[in-house]
Amino acid sequence: MRFGIKSLLAAMLFTSVSSSAIASEEVNVYSYRQPFLVEPLFKGFTEETGIKVNVVFAKKGLAERLKREGANSPADLVFTVDIGRLNEVVEMDLVQAVNSDTLNSNIPSQYRDPEGLWFGLTTRTRSIYASNERVKDGEITTYEELADEKWKGRICTRSGKHPYNLALIASMIAHHGEAETETWLKGVKANLARKPQGNDRAQVKAIYEGVCDLSLGNNYYLGKILQDEEQTKWANAVNILFPNSADRGTH
Incomplete structure (x- = not known):
């Protein structure tokens, strides 16, 4: 029987933290993940094990904080929100390897570091x-097509410096190289309907308002929009597409 997320979390906490942390019956977590997303998991872990979870939430800067604290850091575990931030803590030598049969058997190899430096619990798509109304079914099926001149003045996006977009750009570099990706980025920029602004929800709203016809956004935002009575009309104005499904897969 495969483990659920709560059981995987328990396994991760038990295999990742120091024996002194377990002995004190408290675990300290630094989390980029929003409280409402992870607090139910931590609550379930505490109910199952009796171990208290102390959490520090932050939108940014946790890696720098860990570096400043050094060996005196109280953190036992770090929850991130993006592969870029995972890579950041690894490159800064802020984490240590974990060898867990439970984690290795329940998390596919493509979703964990080969040396056991991090483990993925959830995935999302860009x-x-x-x-x-204005984009036909099948009219765009890849990220590469966002640079097509046919979309000139029809694309909205948040800042290209945001981690969500930086991760997509890194993916494009991995598949096409820097030179081709730079050309692609120039094409996408030329097709923007407005200066990058707002969050992913704001781009869907812009499509509803007719500002643009296409936008980039994480898939889970559609669910969030549908849960907001005032924003449901935005969701009803769009289709969500999963680019490159026919070849390398959606980022």
């Missing part, structure tokens, strides 16, 4: 949102 999807394309498209107007269901």
Whole structure:
């Protein structure tokens, strides 16, 4: 029987933290993940094990904080929100390897570091949102097509410096190289309907308002929008697309 997320979390906490932390019956977690997403997991872990979870939440800067604290850091475990931030803590030598049969058998190899420096618990996609009135089915199927001149003045996005977009750009470099990716980025920039601004929800709203026809956004934002009565009309104006499904897969 495969483990659920709560059991995997318990396994991760038990195999990642120091024996002194377990002995004190408290675990300290630094988390980029929003409280409402992870607090139910921590609560379940505490109910199952009796071990208290102390959490420090932050939108940014946890890696720098860990570096400053050094060996005196109280943190036992770090929860990140993006592969870029995972790579950051690894490159800064802020984590140590974990060898766990439970984690290795329940998390596929493509979702964990080969040396056991990190383990992925959830995945998400950097999807394309498209107007269901102004974009035909099948009219765009890849990230590469965002640079096509046919989309000139029709694309919205948040800042290219945001980690969500930086991770997508890194993916493009991995698949196409720096030179081709630079050309692609120039093409996408030329197709923007406005200066990058707002968050992913704001791009869906812009499609609803007719500002643009396409946007980049994480897939889970559609669910969030549908849960907001005032924003449901935004969701009803778009289709969510999963680019490159026919070849390398969606980022």
